[in-house]
Amino acid sequence: MSLLELKGVETFYGASQALFGVSLDVKEGEVVALMGRNGMGKTTTINSILGLAKPRSGSISFAGRQVAGMRPHRIARFGLGLVPEGRRCFPNLTVLENLLAAARGSEWTLEKVVELFPRLGERRDQYANTLSGGEQQMLAIGRALMTNPSLLILDEATEGLAPVIRQDIWAAIRKLKAAGQSILVVDKTLSELLPVADRCFVLEKGVTVFEGTPDRLTPDIQDRYLGV
Template sequence: MSILTIRGLRGGYSEVDILNGIDLDLDDGEILTVAGTNGAGKSTLAKAIVGLLPRSSGTISFMGKDIMPLSAEARMGLGMGYVPQVANVFANLSILENLQVVAGSSRQRIDELFETFPLLAERRRMRAGSLSGGERQQLAFARALVPKPRLMLLDEPTAALSPNKVADSFALIRRLPSLGVSVLIVEQRARQSLAISNRGCILDSGLVALEGDAKTLLADEKAAELYLGNIGASH
């Protein structure tokens, strides 16, 4: 069953369209990687889904409900979680406050998340701006998980991480479906991301160029040549 259905999605930041008519489906419990070259529209697609793109048209249905008329705040209230690529924590608030400010937060839920992320529990009074890249990423994930979302959108979740933290991040993402969370990842490290995904799609110039089973995409010579780079190059 599809949890997210996108049809004919167009949009951009100014008058020029970056998304040129995207059709995409994400099934319940699935991990979907969205890959593509720089400027293909990957992050713009994530922003359009969560309602942060200034201008967009087409249809986006989330759990069967048309969310295009809804604000970003209302979309989150329906069960979406979003981790932006940069500025993904409230830098001037403490770790605890980062979790407390999220709509629907409760002491019990924060305790649950501190069990999942024990490092954050130890440092709960620290200012988020003083955390390392990996710690910030954990906090960003925890913040997005506070309202128990059904869908998580992750924009380049490994971009700011040191190589030894990248595997940890992908391991965490792989666990999300077991918590009842479907995942859409926008990722430059396409091979690693596809390796933990059920399906993948590759954007080119704001359109879906290739789409299919993740393993098939990884084995596809055309995809490898044009979009995924040489094996190992993205590691």
Template sequence: MTLTVAGLQAGYGGGTVLHGVDLTVPQGTAIAVLGRNGAGKTTLVHAVAGLLRPKAGSVQLDDVELAGRPAHRVARAGVGLVPQGRRVFASLTVAEHLDLSRRPGEWTVPRVLELLPRLGERRRHKGNQLSGGEAQMLAIARALLTQPRLLLLDEPCEGLAVDLAARVRSVVAELARGGLTVLLVEQQPEHALAVADHVALLGDGVVVATHTADELRASPQLADPVLSVAKHA
């Protein structure tokens, strides 16, 4: 499924964070949105996922308009969300998380555990007994069991040790290679470039440029206009 965002404006209360975002994620590709803190990355994810009602603009999955729909209807249309901060339930076991999330479809609990074998080893452990990397794997598994055609990930490597962040990147890259449409938002270029085919640079609520991952690897300075504040913070 192709995601098309056009003229998207969104914010909180009386403020506007996104000032007309235009973005296309073709079916079976991975696009990363790169920007510093406060650029509007999470706002974009929330608006696409139905957690935030846009003030203007369009969010379409193929020819289905999602803008303004509640989150549960957006999820049923095929949008899966891996939120920032994981948000697993402390008192539920891994197995209970998976049971609550699953819907009929190609992603089954055994298939998810084959992709993420560490979760199989931790099935009886509660959310508050998981490491940060394990909790992130559980958040990804939970999203996959909703049978998404578009997977949204909000800084999935945030706060993880280097080796765990590399494992998360590897899993997301494998999902993208498998044909899942992926929209990833990140602040760190290395995380974005390990997964994405193209990178959209988000600054002050608008996409200021889009580059291939190869272009950014060859010329990292292309991201300076949207990351310079973060670099000197």
């Protein structure tokens, strides 16, 4: 059974249509990659899932509930945790305050987040706006985990980060996968994304053009839909 399932989702911004019948699903304990060039509908798909954009047609179910059109805060309470593009940490709160502000549930604790990202423990009393970009991304992931999500959504998880920091982030994602965390991840670094993904969905101009396991994502498909 799918934890998250989109069927035929069509989303507009005013009169401009962004999604044309997008379908995808994430099963329990699965890591799913949502892929495509810039401007092809990935962020709109995430916004539609989270209620930040209201689909005009189609269905979105999460944990057995129809959530399309619900307010974002209601959807989040069902167990969706977002690490947004651009991180968006609370700049004038410390690392500790950012994490505690999101705390909900008991599985993910402050101690477990610091174990996953030791750097956050070292920086716990620093304000978020004094952290490096990589540290802010760790904080954004840790903050999302503190909500104890059933599904973690990572939008551009490693964009713009130094290679050594990207390695730390991917190592954390592999640990989360090993622990059974369901994840929907958007990222352009195929060499690091494909080994951790169970399945991939590719969008082209707001349409789902590929669904399958990473081994089926041939060089021809990559060149056609993912190349620069």
